[in-house]
Amino acid sequence: MALNQLTAHEIVSLIKKKKVTAYEVMQDIFSQIDKVDNLTKAFLFVNREEALRQAKEIDTKVKNGEELPALAGVAVAIKDIIATKGIETTCGSKILKGFIPPYNATVINRLKESGAIIIGKTNMDEFAMGSSTENSAFGPTHNPWDLERVPGGSSGGSTAAVAADEAFIALGTDTGGSIRQPASLCGMVGLKPTYGRVSRYGLVAYASSLDQIGPITKNVTDCALVMKVISGHDNMDSTSVNLEVPDYLKSCQKGIGDLKIGVPKEYFIKGIDSEVKSALDRALKIFAKLGASIEEVSLPHTEYSLPAYYLIATAEASSNLARYDGVQYGYRTEEYEDLASMYQKTRSEGFGSEVKRRIMLGTYALSSGYYDAYYLKAQKVRTLIKEDFDKAFSKYDILITPTSPTPAFKLNEKVSDPLTMYLSDIYTIPINLAGIPAISLNCGYSANNLPIGLQIIGKHFSEETILRAAFNFEENNDLEKKRPSIKPAKHMEAAK
């Protein structure tokens, strides 16, 4: 087995025990990237030289008998919406082509301090707007399980990189499901932390009141490991919360016999794929076997989540993305007559169609005369959705739902129909509106060998509990764990 196929905690332990060097690990990682990234197209930028240099530094530390930090030698892929000092950060957009941040996001500094090695920046839907990674200005990413299918999105590059063993772990961002939905479609573990748990400093904003950074990993143990590193208060982010960060790995070791699980009935109605439903049913039986109690619960305002989300998120986006005007950095149109035409042409040429659609929608929702009917009303709905969850959590410890209504769909299947595409996030969006944490992990496969994910939702700052539930399920899931084979389809092979 090549080193790149292992998990992060296995790698850290091997390096600590001097069984392998960090340099050897990196070599395996880069040889895998060389081998498969032309198929997955997960990366936008590969940070090879710097990564190898850092690997050597870690090996020197090992040689000198120095104590190693938690993620020493772990290759990490970063979604290209997280600012990396000196490394181009494009957000998958032409408008930020060439933008090199003079600073690191707080999570990048925390990863570096913990010895993780940033191996590159990954593809994504432009400004995190999308559910398939097809909205990237630099072309789509392919699902390692079936290259003709999407990896999900918007953190599709990060998730595909981990699924294809091109990285051990990755950071994604989740505004309406952008970590959990691709994790589900690629058979990985993805966690959207409580709003305020992880600093947003350096995360290029899409919808500020919903955005969170979180880990995408091969298993729950790695997820807990990364969460411990990236969580915690940051003076640079006023919305980050000053709460102690628990030892997530340790809390995974406990059983779940005490857990009361609610299953929201509104998540199992129209639109759910029958294979997804049966995978969930099977998974719930395992939770029951582990001693948890399971009951149906109602979240009555669920159906309003999607419209509320598309008003709040787009309103914030219309403001957040206004700064891309061609003045200070990034793309500027070639020819223009005056200030107004410079703005218009720069933004018309620089943004893709989905981004423009959402900017227009959000601008409209905030316009004078419409604010009350749209933005304000959406905020009221948001409060109702939060109250639904508060009520459910007064009775239950966690809620379990599917992550995505279907397994991975085909490329181009939904691009021309935005509304159908928006439905991909129907199970994940309410969680962002409520600001609560949720984790997605694999719970089975479809008949044509595509991963299916389940979502565990917890109350505010209960990452310990959802990680514990996920860990126990993962340990006791009796299905054989599969890996993607990354085979080009026959016609693709022929085209080569």
Next chain:
Amino acid sequence: MKEEVVIGLEIHIQLMTKAKMFCQCSTDYIGKKPNTNTCPVCLGLPGSLPVLNKKVLEFAIRTSVALNCKINQVSRFHRKNYFYPDLPKAYQISQYDTPLGINGYMEISLSESKEKRKIGITRVHIEEDAGKLVHEGDIASSSYSLVDYNRCGIPLAEIVTEPDLCSPEEAQIFLVKLRSIVQHLEVCDGNMEEGSIRCDANVSLKDAKTGNLGTKVEIKNMNSFKAVKKALQFEIDRQKRLLAEGKKIIQETRHWNESKNITISMRSKEEAHDYRYFPEPDLLPLKIDLKITDEIRKSLPELPEARRKRFIKDYKIPEYDAEILTSSKVLGDYYEKAASSYSNKKVLSNWIMGELIRYLNEEKIEIEDSPVSPEKLVGMLKLMDEGLISGKMAKDVFEKMFKTGKDASQIVKESGIVQITDEDKLFEVVDKVIKENPGSVNDFNKGREKALNYLVGQVMRYTKGRAKPDFVFKAIKQRIKE
């Protein structure tokens, strides 16, 4: 129709905290090389986030409390969205429906009538300043513009008045008083020319009979107290002329053009921005503890009004003097520093309000940079009291002090303009004059007082004005009697 003038002001003051509103950059930006006083936060770079500088809140509460405002216990920030190259995020973090302070007032005293008027303060809110555009040549003909972001993120307090002001003079009096208050609070240096205080105005005419309000016009770009007065007067005249001609006043924003002395239309109501205000998601709502407001209220420094009263009471100077001396914090400080070591407070105030202010204005020097310090002024006044120099000589000495920055005693020594105090020497001159003017002596003896003036004048001529006049009077009388 007879019209009454209705004016409301919107004043922005730069709060002189050490750091900017949402980052650690310095607020000392004037004269710095363009775009060197910046960081990812005030440049609005992708991914950066604002964190409120608590001092800004303290300064703004201090201002609100001094303007008798009620402090909203929960207030929040909003984004004001608009595109302009000096605004790097394309939105300004400001306040909208829940400003920090509301429903306050400030009293002004009108110079002629001695009447006092309460001017309502609608709101005080905090927001961030924008950068500055630098145009090659002038804005209309320039083929490109440069942006300097050094000023981005400087904290501002916006103070909005009720439309309670009835004339350009009142507006000016209000502004001078407000400036003095914020200076005394030590929240703003009050320098209007450098933009530390900026003022926009809403002007309309009211039908005196029916009380019906006219259409209001917003005036921007008034960069001095004088400009405010001139621009408002111009606008009032313009509106009156339009009404007299039977034309309509349109709701619009006009810019004051200082060189042409006119206001020019910038945009009409139809072209007005829709700022799409919405709550700033990157900042938490401000919760202001009543205790904190009370503490700030209790620890307010002495304000100009109280200081004026104290000057009248303690220094026994006229109300007029006290009003002028407290119209700016530094002027009041100057006076008090000098008064601490000089007993004739009225003479002191005369010199400050007369010679000192005249020279400062002529040379366009701020009082804190005055070459004549309070100590030096007092030094000169003491020479006068000791009789070493006369009042007339003192004016020359003051001019030299102002130009050279030297002490009065040093100037007196160097130029030899010391009053002759040696009485024997003066008697010599007196004797000489009596001898040379027997006719005048005769006239005096006949009771003609004027003859004495002539003789004194002769003594002054011989001594080149360095004799003490009252001594010379006495000396001549004494010698003639003898």
